Amino acid sequence: MSTTHLYSPDVAEAPASSGPHVGRPETAVLDHLDLLESHAIFIMREVAAESERPVLLFSGGKDSAVLLHLALKAFRPAGLPFPILHVDTGHNFAEVLDYRDRTVEAIGERLLVARVQDSIDQGRVADPGPYAMRNRLQTTTLLDAIAEHGFDACFGGARRDEDKARAKERVLSFRDAFGQWDPKRQRPELWQLYQAGVRPGEHFRAFPLSDWTELDVWRYIEREGIELPSIYFAHRRPVVERDGMLLAISEWVQAGPQERVEETMVRFRTVGDATCTGAVRSTATTLGQIVDEVAVSRVSERGATRADDKFSETSMEDRKREGYF
Amino acid sequence: MVDLLRFAAVGSVDDGKSTLIGRLLFDTRLLFDDQLEAVAEASRRRGVGTVDLSFVTDGLRAEREQGITIDVAYRYAATPTRKFVIADCPGHVQYTRNMATGASTADLALVVVDATVGLREQTRRHTCIASLLGVDQLLVCANKMDLTGWDPDAYARVADEMAVLAHRLGVASCTVVPVSALHGDNVVDRSDAAPWYEGPTVLEALEAAPAGRWAAAHGQHRGTGARLPVQWVLRHPGGGRSYAGMVNGGPLHRGDEVVVLPDGRRTTVSTIERFDGPLDVAPVGLSVSVRLADDLDVSRGDLIAAADEPPLVTSEFEATVCWFGERALRGGDRLRLKHTTRVTACRIGTVESVLDVNGLLLQPAVELADNEIGVVRLLTASPLALDSYRRDRITGSFVLVDEATNATVAAGMVGPPELVERSRSS
Ligand SMILES: Nc1nc2c(ncn2[C@@H]2O[C@H](COP(=O)(O)OP(=O)(O)O)[C@@H](O)[C@H]2O)c(=O)[nH]1
Numbered sequence: 001m002s003t004t005h006l007y008s009p010d011v012a013e014a015p016a017s018s019g020p021h022v023g024r025p026e027t028a029v030l031d032h033l034d035l036l037e038s039h040a041i042f043i044m045r046e047v048a049a050e051s052e053r054p055v056l057l058f059s060g061g062k063d064s065a066v067l068l069h070l071a072l073k074a075f076r077p078a079g080l081p082f083p084i085l086h087v088d089t090g091h092n093f094a095e096v097l098d099y100r101d102r103t104v105e106a107i108g109e110r111l112l113v114a115r116v117q118d119s120i121d122q123g124r125v126a127d128p129g130p131y132a133m134r135n136r137l138q139t140t141t142l143l144d145a146i147a148e149h150g151f152d153a154c155f156g157g158a159r160r161d162e163d164k165a166r167a168k169e170r171v172l173s174f175r176d177a178f179g180q181w182d183p184k185r186q187r188p189e190l191w192q193l194y195q196a197g198v199r200p201g202e203h204f205r206a207f208p209l210s211d212w213t214e215l216d217v218w219r220y221i222e223r224e225g226i227e228l229p230s231i232y233f234a235h236r237r238p239v240v241e242r243d244g245m246l247l248a249i250s251e252w253v254q255a256g257p258q259e260r261v262e263e264t265m266v267r268f269r270t271v272g273d274a275t276c277t278g279a280v281r282s283t284a285t286t287l288g289q290i291v292d293e294v295a296v297s298r299v300s301e302r303g304a305t306r307a308d309d310k311f312s313e314t315s316m317e318d319r320k321r322e323g324y325f
Numbered sequence: 326m327v328d329l330l331r332f333a334a335v336g337s338v339d340d341g342k343s344t345l346i347g348r349l350l351f352d353t354r355l356l357f358d359d360q361l362e363a364v365a366e367a368s369r370r371r372g373v374g375t376v377d378l379s380f381v382t383d384g385l386r387a388e389r390e391q392g393i394t395i396d397v398a399y400r401y402a403a404t405p406t407r408k409f410v411i412a413d414c415p416g417h418v419q420y421t422r423n424m425a426t427g428a429s430t431a432d433l434a435l436v437v438v439d440a441t442v443g444l445r446e447q448t449r450r451h452t453c454i455a456s457l458l459g460v461d462q463l464l465v466c467a468n469k470m471d472l473t474g475w476d477p478d479a480y481a482r483v484a485d486e487m488a489v490l491a492h493r494l495g496v497a498s499c500t501v502v503p504v505s506a507l508h509g510d511n512v513v514d515r516s517d518a519a520p521w522y523e524g525p526t527v528l529e530a531l532e533a534a535p536a537g538r539w540a541a542a543h544g545q546h547r548g549t550g551a552r553l554p555v556q557w558v559l560r561h562p563g564g565g566r567s568y569a570g571m572v573n574g575g576p577l578h579r580g581d582e583v584v585v586l587p588d589g590r591r592t593t594v595s596t597i598e599r600f601d602g603p604l605d606v607a608p609v610g611l612s613v614s615v616r617l618a619d620d621l622d623v624s625r626g627d628l629i630a631a632a633d634e635p636p637l638v639t640s641e642f643e644a645t646v647c648w649f650g651e652r653a654l655r656g657g658d659r660l661r662l663k664h665t666t667r668v669t670a671c672r673i674g675t676v677e678s679v680l681d682v683n684g685l686l687l688q689p690a691v692e693l694a695d696n697e698i699g700v701v702r703l704l705t706a707s708p709l710a711l712d713s714y715r716r717d718r719i720t721g722s723f724v725l726v727d728e729a730t731n732a733t734v735a736a737g738m739v740g741p742p743e744l745v746e747r748s749r750s751s
Pocket of ligand 1: 337469
């Protein structure tokens with residue numbers, strides 16, 4: 001019994017128990033996706049109730065798509081008790097912006113956009129030049145938006161399986177008046193007693209998907225039929241291989257003199273700043289095929305696709321301490 | 326169907342917890358190649374000869390610098406039938422709060438013991454806290470068996486000491502596996518080194534353990550009637566209200582007669598909805614919204630409970646408290662209390678006793694120091710609908726919060742600790 005314990009997608013799902021009806025209807029058995037969903041909804045309702053001005057961070061990526069889907073499940077038929085905020089790096093895939101606008105319009109909720117370009121133009125951050133990655137700059141833009149609107153709780157789609165620092169973060173992650181995370185002073189978080197008390201200027205990041213893995217997210221998207229930006233599915237596109245990653249050729253990414261542009265079938269495992277989000281070679285054009293690929297993948301989501309995390313063993317922890325997502 | 330088992334990995338520092346979890350993930354091939362590469366690189370940089378699997382779970386810079394684990398690290402593993410949520414808990418006494426965080430939602434405790442040493446004070450402390458928090462399945466790894474030359478007596482010593490402890494704690498099940506986390510014996514792959522051992526490997530035991538959802542009724546948690554703490558009032562555009570929350574205690578059925586607490590008005594459940602449609606019955610652990618037959622004034626913090634098995638409504642009660650505050654807890658202290666979805670002011674009446682985790686006895690006391698566990702009497706500003714923690718981990722638990730800093734300073738469980746009653750009477 002060594003290599004057989006991968007979570008393989010071809011295992012048939014048993015139907016929910018339907019035992020004999022003895023007077024009262026039989027209780028359905030909840031599978032792991034039901035439990036993850038139910039817990040995430042519980043967290044969203046708790047945080048919405050305990051905070052004064054919550055906001056949902058939405059990048060147009062698959063995790064935030066799931067987050068938005070869960071928010072609708074938590075609060076429909078009423079409107080969402082919070083606006084949706086996109087921190088826009090300006091380095092976007094057109095498909096993602098299109099998806100963002102269509103999605104928010106379809107549900108009739110309020111979208112706020114905080115632009116990294118504005119932070120650069122206002123001199124809030126140094127201009128790193130048009131081709132540099134802007135992931136780190138997002139921190140200033142996000143913290144400024146939080147201060148401007150007085151947000152005291154931000155829902156994010158981060159998962160603990162993404163990174164060593166995230167693995168240690170609470171579901172409700174406290175940020176001081178400077179937006180910083182102090183890993184040595186996290187609040188105990190017992191049972192489901194999420195405690196969102198903050199003083200003025202402080203806030204929380206709330207991560208309802210904490211216990212979800214990449215595979216859980218994909219299986220849930222498949223089960224629920226959640227729409228995603230088209231770049232998540234295999235498509236033909238010109239890419240260049242750089243630092244072991246496939247980067248899409250775009251306005252900001254051009255092949256250098258030693259580099260060779262290749263047109264090939266790829267899909268994205270995450271979406272973010274187009275200058276540092278890598279694609280993976282894939283022929284998966286349906287959710288079922290993606291689930292199959294993810295189930296046997298040997299490379300983590302970040303390892304495959306995020307250049308910003310490759311620099312040091314602790315880069316995520318460092319960015320989190322500063323106030324990153 | 327894939328179910329979900331949450332377990333907390335506990336034990337004294339250096340007994341090999343991190344290595345064991347790393348081994349579990351490595352041998353089930355749940356580590357990605359780039360993660361392994363990072364671990365190998367970190368091992369090389371720190372001059373560790375081979376790949377040190379404990380680096381898999383030690384995530385924070387301070388931890389790597391000091392070579393210890395400060396906070397709970399969550400890890401995920403899966404087999405074709407089960408998803409595991411692993412809370413890798415810190416070993417040091419001053420991080421007991423983080424250990425309690427990891428154990429409060431666990432179905433099972435994986436206790437790592439260095440077989441060359443036996444049970445240490447911290448092993449007993451962690452096992453005791455896990456049991457107090459309602460974890461009633463222990464899976465014990467008698468680790469570093471390679472250093473004992475796979476001596477069956479070393480294994481038997483751990484097994485015997487653990488059996489005595491489990492009995493005194495009233496833990497329902499305790500399995501002890503001889504392992505070498507370093508070399509991978511009996512973790513995922515069965516070892517030839519211990520032909521005298523016929524029990525399961527660690528992974529086999531994890532796959533076989535009942536995956537009672539931690540909050541559901543199982544083992545010593547005998548369950549109550551249905552409870553629905555109201556989280557949120559949903560106002561429907563067409564008029565009317567429904568009450569959103571997660572079901573616990575027991576399944577909630579359409580048509581059930583319920584009581585809304587703390588006020589005590591009775592009504593019936595007219596519909597149960599789960600966003601995409603109505604349900605006849607909502608199982609424990611499901612987030613739903615319900616409508617009630619009568620137009621009552623129900624708000625967040627109220628508890629909808631089965632009318633035939635209601636909890637006790639009171640504003641004065643006895644509880645077992647794990648104290649995490651920097652200064653000691655004393656009678657007269659004022660704090661904020663959160664129980665289910667209700668927040669109220671509270672005052673400590675008296676501190677009655679402190680738990681001696683080695684003797685498992687309550688000693689008379691007037692205060693609780695940081696990381697101490699004891700029994701206190703509390704008075705709350707508004708009444709609470711309480712079950713004893715032994716019956717329900719949701720309606721029997723609460724946290725205490727410092728009014729000035731908003732820090733969570735205590736974990737509370739309604740009622741006295743069961744283990745102490747046992748040792749008193751035995
Ligand atoms: N010989 C031997 N050493 C082990 C074994 N398991 C862990 N160790 C070593 O014991 C030390 C502490 O292990 P670690 O996993 O960091 O302990 P933790 O503090 O409980 O997380 C490390 O040097 C490990 O390599 C084992 O099964 N056999």
